[in-house]
Amino acid sequence: MKRTAASPPKMGFRDWIGWMFFVDLLHGLRLTLSYLFSPSITLQYPDREKWIPYPRFRGHHYLRSDSDGTTRCVACELCARICPCHCITVVPHTAADGERRPQVFDIDLARCLFCGLCEDACPVEAIALGQNYEFSQYTPAALRADLDQLASMPGKVDRGGYVVAARLEAGTRISPTGSTEEGRHWWQQIRGMRVKRDE
C-alpha cells in the first residue's frame, strides 16, 4: 500500500481509535484554551504601565555631580577618545575654582550606539548610561544632549526588571503614577514559568 500523509506508517489500535475521535485536535484545543485563561504578557506601555529597566541597562547618558552640585567631570576627554562613533564632544576650560572642567559636553545621541565604553573609560566615574529610554525626537539635531541636559538625566536604578503603573502625560514623559519600588514581574510569571530574579 502506498504510504500517504493520511495513513502514517505504524498505527496501533489505540492510535487508530484516537485518530478516529480527533484526539490530536482535542489536545490542540485544550492547549489553546489553557492559553486563553493564562495571563497576558502584553505591556500596556504608554497607557497604563511602564518598564523599569535593569541596573545594567544602557539608556540615556547622565553626568554625576558631587554633593555640592559641581560636576565630577574633569574634561579629560577619554570618553571622547574611546567612543567608537565619535559622538562625544568635550571642550575643557578652567573653572572659577581653578579646576579643569568641561565648558562644552555634547553627546550626539543620533550617532551613539550605547556601548557604554565611555562609562568604562571615565577615571572619575562622571559619565554613565542611565535608565531613561524615552528620548525620541523629530529631528536628529534635537538629539544633541548638552551639559545641562546630561546633568539632569535620571541615573541608574537600584533594582529593576519590573513593570510599574504609569500614565502618558501631556508632553513627552510617561511618568509612574504610584510607587516605583516594586512592580509586576511581567514575563517571569507566565504559565508557571518561574525565572530567578535578576538582581
Add this chain to the structure above:
Amino acid sequence: MELTLAILVICIKLALIAGVLLLLPVPLTWLERKVAGHMQQRLGPMRVGWHGLLQPIADGIKLLTKEDTIPAGADRLLFKIAPIVALVPSFVVFITIPFGENVTVLGHEITLAVSNLNIGLLFILAVIGLEVFGVILAGWASNSKYALLGGLRTCAQMISYEIPMGFAVIGVIMLAQSMNLAEIVEAQSEVWFIVYQPIGFLVFLIAGLAECQRVPFDLAEAEGDLGAGYHTEYSGMRFSLFMMNEYIIMVLISVLCVLLFFGGWHGILLPLPPLVWFLLKVALVIYLFMWFRFTFPRYRYDQLMTIGWKVLLPLSLANILITGLLL
C-alpha cells in the same frame, strides 16, 4: 386591514433582521480579536473604548471613508456587483430561520420567523449555494492571479462540501419528518438530535466550517499563499461587505447547528427564556469556530478534497443508511 397588518408585521421583521445582521459583525470582530489575542497571550484591542469595545466601529468608519480602488485591468461591472451577489443570499436565508415559538401580541399570533417555509431547510441549502457565485465573480473580475486562484478554490471547495452537508442534514429530516425548521426544533423538545445523529453533526460541522471558509478550511483566502484570496484587490466598503458576508455565514452555520442538532430554543436545567437559550447556544458555537481558527493549521488543497470526497461523503451516506435502518 388584515392584509395591511400582515405586511406591516413582515416589514418590521425584515427591518429587524437586516438591522441585526448588519450590526452583528461589530461585536463579532471584537470577540474574534479578543479571543485571538488572549489565545496568543496578548490583550487584543484595548485603546478604543472600554477594553477596545468601540474598535470595530472605528474600523468601520475607516473602511467607509477609505478610497475604493478598482484595479486597472478589472471588469468594472462584475467587480462592483460581486460583493452584492455574495451578500444577498446570506441575508435572504435568514428569512426562514425561526428564533422561537409563536408569540401572541394583541390577539394576533406572530411567528418568530419572517416566513415559516415548509421547505425551509431545502431553501437555505439552495440559496446559500448561490453565495459562492459572488466569490467566483470577485475572483474572476479582479484580474489578479491571487484572486482567481482564491475563487477557483472556493468553487471546488463548495462543490465538495455542499453535498456532504446536504446529506448530513437528511438524517435530521428523517427523524423530524419535516423540512420546516420550527417543526424540526419541535421534534427535539424531548431529546436533542445530537444524541441520535453524532456522525451527522460532525459531518455538518466540518462541512459548515468549509462552507463559511474558516480555518482549517480557509483555502480561498489563505493569507500565506494567496495574499487575501478572492478579495485581494478589494478595498474600503466593498471589502467590508465581503467580511460582513463571512461573519453572517458563520452566524448562519452556527444557527443551523443549534436548530438542527442542539434543540434550538429548548433549554436544559436552567429555566431561561427560549430566546436567551437560543442565543446562548449560537454564541457557544460561534466561539467554537473562533477557537478552531486559532488552534488548527490550514489543510492543503488536496487534503481538503480528500476529506470532502473520501471521508465526509461516505460518512454522511452511512449515516443516512443507519438512520433509515434504525427508524
